[in-house]
Amino acid sequence: DQxxxxxxxxxxxxxxxxxxxxxxxxxSMFDYFLWYKKYPAEGPTFLISISSIKDKNEDGRFxxxxxxxxxxxxxxxxxxxxxxxxVYFCAAERGSTLGRLYFGRGTQLTVWP
Amino acid sequence: DAGVTQSPTHLIKTRGQQVTLRCSPKSxxxxxxxxxxxxxxxxxxIFQYYEEEERQRGNFPDRFSGHQFPNYSSELNVNALxxxxxxxxxxxxxxxxxxxxxxLTFGAGSxxxxx
Numbered sequence: 001d002q003x004x005x006x007x008x009x010x011x012x013x014x015x016x017x018x019x020x021x022x023x024x025x026x027x028s029m030f031d032y033f034l035w036y037k038k039y040p041a042e043g044p045t046f047l048i049s050i051s052s053i054k055d056k057n058e059d060g061r062f063x064x065x066x067x068x069x070x071x072x073x074x075x076x077x078x079x080x081x082x083x084x085x086x087v088y089f090c091a092a093e094r095g096s097t098l099g100r101l102y103f104g105r106g107t108q109l110t111v112w113p
Numbered sequence: 114d115a116g117v118t119q120s121p122t123h124l125i126k127t128r129g130q131q132v133t134l135r136c137s138p139k140s141x142x143x144x145x146x147x148x149x150x151x152x153x154x155x156x157x158x159i160f161q162y163y164e165e166e167e168r169q170r171g172n173f174p175d176r177f178s179g180h181q182f183p184n185y186s187s188e189l190n191v192n193a194l195x196x197x198x199x200x201x202x203x204x205x206x207x208x209x210x211x212x213x214x215x216x217l218t219f220g221a222g223s224x225x226x227x228x
Binding site for chain 2: 004006034036041043044046049089091097099100101102103104105106
């Protein structure tokens with residue numbers, strides 16, 4: 001039962017352009033949504049989050065958009081840099097079970113010069 | 114400031130054996146969660162420990178058990194290993210006392226191969 005879905009296993013973007021990573025979820029009880037980035041041989045590192053009561057959160061080059069009616073969120077990276085090349089995981093959790101994250105399968109982002 | 118450290122990094126076991134994985138949380142964190150990441154999948158929640166007690170558990174069989182020590186470090190034990198237990202096991206720590214949303218800090222994981 002995959003409650004968080006990332007339907008694009010890979011994305012390739014030219015340096016300087018915008019990267020848009022998408023994520024869908026099925027459980028309307030989720031309170032928080034997070035994006036983690038993972039490099040090979042390293043653990044996932046937190047990137048940005050958004051509460052379910054908001055529709056946008058921005059942190060430097062990274063912006064997350066939440067559309068609750070569509071149960072959809074997206075991560076925008078502008079401008080994309082080669083160092084952004086990594087696997088990006090979308091995750092969600094409920095306020096009543098903090099620390100129990102539901103992850104998508106990840107999207108491999110490749111940013112080429 | 115050391116983050117989350119896990120050991121061993123890699124290990125190989127045979128079916129039916131038992132394995133113990135270890136985790137030291139980030140300094141200042143008191144809650145440890147364990148995740149299993151199979152190849153091509155996202156991490157799946159196994160369980161969470163706080164104050165030396167299992168506070169939450171995911172959909173994993175009783176073959177998976179854990180422990181948290183007074184210094185907040187934790188162990189994950191898996192008995193009667195199956196081929197399907199081959200995965201990257203991730204430990205994550207957080208501060209659980211606030212009851213508020215806070216970010217998990219992950220270790221690099223222990224890669225288990227079951228032959």
